[in-house]
Amino acid sequence: MSDNEYTLYNETVMDHFMNPRNMGDLPEADGIGEVGAAACGDIMKISLKIRDGKIEDARFKTFGCGSAIASSSMATELIKGRTLEEVKNFSNQEVVDALGGLPPVKIHCSVLAEEALKAAIEDYEKKNSLESRTAPEAATA
Amino acid sequence: MKSVYLDHQASTPLLPEAFEAMRPYFTEAFGSLSSLHRHGLRVRDGVKKAREQVAAFINAESPDDIIFTSGGTEAANLAVKGFADANERKGNHIVWCTTEHPSVMNSIEYLEKRHGFTSTRVPVNPIGQINPEDIRAAITDKTILVCVHLVNHDIGTIEPIKAISQITQEKGVVLYVDAVAAAGWLPIDVQALGCQLLSFSPHRFYGPKGVGVLYRNRKARITSQIHGGVQENGRRAGTENVPAIIGAGVACEIAARDLGDRIAHVSRLQKRLYDGMISRIKYIKLNGPVPGPDRVCCTLNWSTEFIEGEGQLLLFDLHGIAVASGSSCVSKSLKVSHVLSAIGLDHALAQGNIIMSLGKDNTGDDIDYVVEIFTKIVDKLRNMSPMWQEFQEHKIDSVISPTGHGQSFTERAASVSGKAAH
Numbered sequence A: 001m002s003d004n005e006y007t008l009y010n011e012t013v014m015d016h017f018m019n020p021r022n023m024g025d026l027p028e029a030d031g032i033g034e035v036g037a038a039a040c041g042d043i044m045k046i047s048l049k050i051r052d053g054k055i056e057d058a059r060f061k062t063f064g065c066g067s068a069i070a071s072s073s074m075a076t077e078l079i080k081g082r083t084l085e086e087v088k089n090f091s092n093q094e095v096v097d098a099l100g101g102l103p104p105v106k107i108h109c110s111v112l113a114e115e116a117l118k119a120a121i122e123d124y125e126k127k128n129s130l131e132s133r134t135a136p137e138a139a140t141a
Numbered sequence B: 001m002k003s004v005y006l007d008h009q010a011s012t013p014l015l016p017e018a019f020e021a022m023r024p025y026f027t028e029a030f031g032s033l034s035s036l037h038r039h040g041l042r043v044r045d046g047v048k049k050a051r052e053q054v055a056a057f058i059n060a061e062s063p064d065d066i067i068f069t070s071g072g073t074e075a076a077n078l079a080v081k082g083f084a085d086a087n088e089r090k091g092n093h094i095v096w097c098t099t100e101h102p103s104v105m106n107s108i109e110y111l112e113k114r115h116g117f118t119s120t121r122v123p124v125n126p127i128g129q130i131n132p133e134d135i136r137a138a139i140t141d142k143t144i145l146v147c148v149h150l151v152n153h154d155i156g157t158i159e160p161i162k163a164i165s166q167i168t169q170e171k172g173v174v175l176y177v178d179a180v181a182a183a184g185w186l187p188i189d190v191q192a193l194g195c196q197l198l199s200f201s202p203h204r205f206y207g208p209k210g211v212g213v214l215y216r217n218r219k220a221r222i223t224s225q226i227h228g229g230v231q232e233n234g235r236r237a238g239t240e241n242v243p244a245i246i247g248a249g250v251a252c253e254i255a256a257r258d259l260g261d262r263i264a265h266v267s268r269l270q271k272r273l274y275d276g277m278i279s280r281i282k283y284i285k286l287n288g289p290v291p292g293p294d295r296v297c298c299t300l301n302w303s304t305e306f307i308e309g310e311g312q313l314l315l316f317d318l319h320g321i322a323v324a325s326g327s328s329c330v331s332k333s334l335k336v337s338h339v340l341s342a343i344g345l346d347h348a349l350a351q352g353n354i355i356m357s358l359g360k361d362n363t364g365d366d367i368d369y370v371v372e373i374f375t376k377i378v379d380k381l382r383n384m385s386p387m388w389q390e391f392q393e394h395k396i397d398s399v400i401s402p403t404g405h406g407q408s409f410t411e412r413a414a415s416v417s418g419k420a421a422h
């Protein structure tokens, strides 16, 4: 049996699981979202650095399965440089596609990444009470 | 890369001796047991010998008490449903234990749903032991069958079968013992145990897959659950899987011969693994009894706090180490192992579950390698875990060694997900 012939997930997922991107915290995060998966009881936390209505930096911490770790790694990669408006429409499907697919029972792990991200943005908006003002309309990227 | 297989409770490699014995039965001795010509008679001879080898392995009164099935699951189905079917007129109540294997549990639940049976589940203590007095208390005048396991398939607990069989004999109830996790790792003597039905699966101790064994003595009448010809004395229809039966016989004979050495070797490794894990990893807990007389020699079931089990399993695999896990993330139903729930294990600890089951070919070096790799895995995953960080910040507390600061993990998980973890 060669070493990587049989793995539970595809190569991209395994890569993000083994070498997660953006793992950790941001010391001066502008928004932090922490959510739990109702299905399995796992937990994901995403921290964001936001400047001029754009995601400047993102980090994650995850207590969860390989697919959850890979999803948070991929999600933080995808959103860096996007505007808040863009990120509000972010969907877990984008993570699934970028990862080259997840097993059906593992789709909820990518939903966790979407929810953690949205919770982090809510946290940012609450802190900056942006709801009461008009959101800074960032131009297209 | 080094390769260490620590999942012997899932399956084991076939013994070369069994493989050799099976070989001619695929090509030359291909006849059917039911045929009356020389091809059939030759096969009949081989299967007769296998039946004797299996009977000797568990000290059955007679080889006629051995029924070959397609596997451990079918043997459990035949024991439970076959017995219930044949004895329905005597009563419709079954006593069993909360930590039975799904093959037993789901057979009983089927009888409840479809055949008007009722049942009483006896609980276990925090290390998975049944209190025989609970069995006594659960038996009613409608009870026909008590189902228990000899060794728990998840956490390795050895159950007090002799004390239970005293009660069932006193009450005149038949006792079925699921010995799938025990056979090959613990001496089994059906007469000393005092059970009337017992099942096991040879591929769990170096025999082939595709064959299971149900021991059934004269006191337990059963009816076939597979209808067709009169194979296995009318208790299991269908052409016999002859090569597998031959292999099962050899695996039983060799297990009987080598059992003392196997147990001694594997117990030593178990102790080494236990000591290594406990001394090197913080916030780790063994589920089930500590190594010793209450635990089967070949398994250790761990919960490591603040990290999840599938991640551990994957990282082990990337280092060539094969283990299992009872975490909800590993199961298709997204539920933690029902055994871990039954012993009252905190959800967070059940999520961090890893099961290591040893075998005769593991070495002391393997064990040291596993402990070494595990310390790295734990560091890597804790470093990624928000719970570990929150524990350092005293926001959540350890279940294993509470500091008195912070919420429990489960409370924390519920507060961030808005729903209680199950």
Ligand code: FES
Residues within 6 Å of the ligand: A037, A040, A041, A042, A064, A065, A066, A067, A068, A106, A108, A109, B328, B329, B330
């Ligand atoms: S987060 Fe639990 S299954 Fe993926």
